[in-house]
Amino acid sequence: QVQLVQSGAEVKKPGSSVKVSCKASGGTFSSYTISWVRQAPGQGLEWMGRIIPILGIANYAQKFQGRVTITADKSTSTAYMELSSLRSEDTAVYYCARSISITMIFLDYWGQGTLVTVSS
Amino acid sequence: DIQLTQSPSFLSASVGDRVTITCRASQGISSYLAWYQQKPGKAPKLLIYAASTLQSGVPSRFSGSGSGTEFTLTISSLQPEDFATYYCQQLNSYSCTFGQGTKLEIK
Numbered sequence: 001q002v003q004l005v006q007s008g009a010e011v012k013k014p015g016s017s018v019k020v021s022c023k024a025s026g027g028t029f030s031s032y033t034i035s036w037v038r039q040a041p042g043q044g045l046e047w048m049g050r051i052i053p054i055l056g057i058a059n060y061a062q063k064f065q066g067r068v069t070i071t072a073d074k075s076t077s078t079a080y081m082e083l084s085s086l087r088s089e090d091t092a093v094y095y096c097a098r099s100i101s102i103t104m105i106f107l108d109y110w111g112q113g114t115l116v117t118v119s120s
Numbered sequence: 121d122i123q124l125t126q127s128p129s130f131l132s133a134s135v136g137d138r139v140t141i142t143c144r145a146s147q148g149i150s151s152y153l154a155w156y157q158q159k160p161g162k163a164p165k166l167l168i169y170a171a172s173t174l175q176s177g178v179p180s181r182f183s184g185s186g187s188g189t190e191f192t193l194t195i196s197s198l199q200p201e202d203f204a205t206y207y208c209q210q211l212n213s214y215s216c217t218f219g220q221g222t223k224l225e226i227k
Binding site for chain 1: 121152154156158163164165166169170175207209211214215216217218219220221
């Protein structure tokens with residue numbers, strides 16, 4: 001079955017960057033898109049952006065434009081999310097999730113989440 | 121950006137109750153709406169997509185309806201495992217947004 005396995009928890013200093021990975025198995029990586037969604041402690045879900053691995057094209061939520069980069073390596077079925085200029089408000093659990101199709105960002109499979117803590 | 125407003129934000133109900141959660145969009149989104157369930161410490165789970173299509177494996181007591189700007193998620197008979205937080209999500213062009221969530225608690 002489809003599984004998305006994310007990299008482990010990170011602790012970062014303000015102003016630095018973090019890169020989280022998401023390895024997919026059990027499906028055809030290039031037939032879907034991978035989104036990144038974050039959730040601050042006690043808060044709701046926030047979509048950050050997505051990548052279409054077969055095209056290598058990413059698009060981002062306006063809030064994160066210029067600060068987030070989403071990439072994918074088709075050879076290893078792995079997606080990455082890099083967030084730069086970290087601040088304390090970026091402390092959150094970051095999830096990757098697969099869409100049900102290339103055109104519909106309804107998210108049917110999710111990774112386990114990666115806690116990123118930003119603290120001096 | 122299209123905003124989604126869920127109501128209520130908190131809901132207290134009993135096992136066996138029928139409950140309805142509403143999601144209103146700030147502009148028309150056709151049927152590009154999904155519902156997710158999230159339990160503490162877990163990733164969200166897709167319940168309904170395209171406003172009314174039940175995701176595979178989701179119990180039939182969950183149903184969704186609506187189009188345009190107003191949508192509802194209905195749970196016909198609450199089970200103990202249904203107490204969780206529910207989010208709606210809309211798709212717009214190449215992005216999406218989530219509602220603020222509805223926490224469903226045991227009365």
